[in-house]
Amino acid sequence: MDKSFDLIVVGAGLVGCAFALDVVQRSNLKVALVECRPMATVDVRSPSISIGNQRVVALGMKSIDMLRRVGIFDKLTADQAHGYTSMRVWDESSNGELSFDASDVDQPLLGYMVDSQACTSILQEQAISFHKVRKASSGLTCFFDTEILSIELAAQRCQLFGSDQFHIKAPLVVAADGSRSWVRQQAKIQSSRLNYEQRGIVAKIRPKASHQNCAWQRFSKTGPVAMLPLHDNYCSIVWSLDSSHAEQLLELPDDEFCALLGQTADWKLGEIAEVSPRQSFPLISQQAQTYIAPGVALMGDAAHSIHPLAGQGANLGFKDADCLANLILSAKPNEHASLSLLAQYQKERRPDNRQTDLLMTLLNQGFKTSNRAVSAVRGLGMNWINQTTFIKKLLAEQAMGI
Ligand SMILES: Cc1cc2nc3c(=O)[nH]c(=O)nc-3n(C[C@H](O)[C@H](O)[C@H](O)COP(=O)(O)OP(=O)(O)OC[C@H]3O[C@@H](n4cnc5c(N)ncnc54)[C@H](O)[C@@H]3O)c2cc1C
Structure with a gap:
């Protein structure tokens, strides 16, 4: 296996998976998507009330546009998107x-x-279909059910290590590994938390x-x-x-x-x-104190979790994904992991996410x-x-x- 990539995305949830697909479909970058769980599955026996995930x-519509762009929205059935x-x-x-x-x-x-689980599952199926057609120098490589044991993070030089000699490297790691983000902790990024x-x-x-x-x-x-x-x-x-x-x-x-x-x-x-x-x-409300560190960018719940009262959490995550994908795609060759690009990402996304979080807390109280x-x-x-x-x-x- 060639272990060098342009970009590693950790976490194949809604946000990480959509982001990886978007970048791969709109660029010639070589992307790795690493997920600690097996691929998500959907119970399709019937749309009955008593089975499946209730989330x-x-x-x-901006999030739906992203799902359309990565080619999965039309694959959701009427039971899964209403x-x-x-x-x-x-x-x-x-x-x-x-x-x-x-x-x-x-x-x-x-x-x-x-339906959150169905959408995640269809995004992951789409990622796997890109995995199958990847070329040597571009495309998507998926690693499901893969536990990362250690990580080295540095500007333009990141490495991930797992069991069975799993070892991949890239100039940039995007952490989309949810609110308890392991990558965020390894990057020593603190977060403020309100329970x-x-x-x-x-x-x-x-x-x-x-x-x-x-x-x-x-x-x-x-x-x-x-x-x-x-x-x-x-x-x-x-x-x-x-x-x-x-x-x-x-x-x-x-x-x-x-x-x-x-x-x-x-x-x-x-x-x-x-x-x-x-x-x-x-x-909980949780905000990472910074979204970036040398070689790392946080997105989705890894960067921010908010009260669900206005249903905005995943929407904000998709906006992060859209923003970082656009910045990466407009970067000069080999500059997609530059500190200035990451700083621009943080500048564009952090104020919006923080204001929405504050508004949710104020409304709740x-x-x-x-x-x-x-x-x-x-x-x-x-x-x-x-x-x-x-x-x-x-x-x-x-x-x-x-
Ligand atoms: C009750 C409730 C209702 C909500 N309703 C809405 C709503 O109506 N609208 C809305 O927009 N948002 C809503 N949200 C928020 C939304 O669910 C989240 O913001 C969204 O799911 C976050 O997606 P994510 O991909 O960032 O993280 P996650 O969905 O948490 O995905 C993270 C992924 O990373 C993987 N992972 C974790 N650690 C590792 C690791 N070390 N290595 C590899 N992989 C790893 C996980 O297995 C997972 O697949 C709601 C939240 C709650 C709690």
């Missing part, structure tokens, strides 16, 4: 309400609800009333609950709650959970007829307050925005990533 990500046309947000403690429609921004859709002491309960539900292809979100003092529209009138829920409260809800029998959810959502979707097995995830004056002002603000066309348009464009 769905709301992706704006377009939504509107969004309704309302507040428990005031009469505040906000609604967005794709028509506000002259678009047919605001975005898609995408919300909350968990996000994730499940699929089937409400009795039509979801109308609308993403519903109610803010309450216990935390936000989102009901995101899927195929066949199923919805994906993300219910963020204080950890002890979440534990209680995870233990509830299905009928009691459905009743509580219906009530918490003000019966906007009527009674909840069915719920899948529930999963939960700890909610701001909607939890029981102060009646704050609630009243919040309600007035939401209703004012709702009636102010140009601000609504800006917010809708922000949500779509355009």
Whole structure:
């Protein structure tokens, strides 16, 4: 095996895999993609509520454009990607309400609800198909189920070592290995971390009333609950709650959970007829203090994790991938790992990611307050925005990533 590459991407999740494919398809660079787990698989027995991964990500049109560009979006089935046309947000403690429609921004859709595991699996299949046609001097080489045992990071000279004499090298390593990024730790990059002491309960539900292809979100003092529209009138829920409260809800029998959810959502979707097995995830905010070090760039959750209340985490990761890919593709030959290019990447992406993180933290805290004056002002603000066309348009464009 030729062990020299132009670029090594560590982590074949949504972000790392899309990034590696994008670079390979638009350049002559020789790229290695290293993933510690076996290839992701999808249970295709039926789109039933009770099986498979319950995690769905709301992706704006800019992220969908990237999935189209790397050639996988059309491979997702209707069960795996569902377009939504509107969004309704309302507040428990005031009469505040906000609604967005794709028509506000002259678009047919605001975005898609995408099955995260199916999308990862199809991206990885696409990566493998490029692996099969790689040439000696360019293309993609995939290493799944490969544990990196040690790493040497230096400007223009990085090396990865694993078992069975696995040894590869490249001028640049892109860390897309998730929020606990091992590469980030090896590069000695610190990160600031805020534990919300909350968990996000994730499940699929089937409400009795039509979801109308609308993403519903109610803010309450216990935390936000989102009901995101899927195929066949199923919805994906993300219910963020204080950890002890979440534990209680995870233990509830299905009928009691459905009743509580219906009530918490003000019966906007009527009674909840069915719920899948529930999963939960700890909610944190984490920001790497720098995205770059000699020979290394961080992207996606390796660089930043945010509260999921506005469904922006993966969208920000795709923006990182798009930005770094564009910078690499416009670099002069052999300069794709230069410090100035990496500095430009950090300059373009870090402020956006930090501002979004801060906004999520403020929204999460701001909607939890029981102060009646704050609630009243919040309600007035939401209703004012709702009636102010140009601000609504800006917010809708922000949500779509355009
Ligand atoms: C409850 C919840 C709901 C969410 N909803 C949304 C939403 O609606 N919209 C949205 O945009 N975002 C959402 N997010 C955020 C989104 O899920 C993440 O931002 C996104 O999945 C991050 O992708 P990633 O590829 O950066 O990292 P990951 O998905 O974590 O992928 C990292 C990959 O790296 C691999 N890896 C790890 N360590 C190593 C190693 N040492 N060597 C090799 N490989 C390694 C892992 O196996 C994995 O494949 C949500 C998050 C939560 C918790």
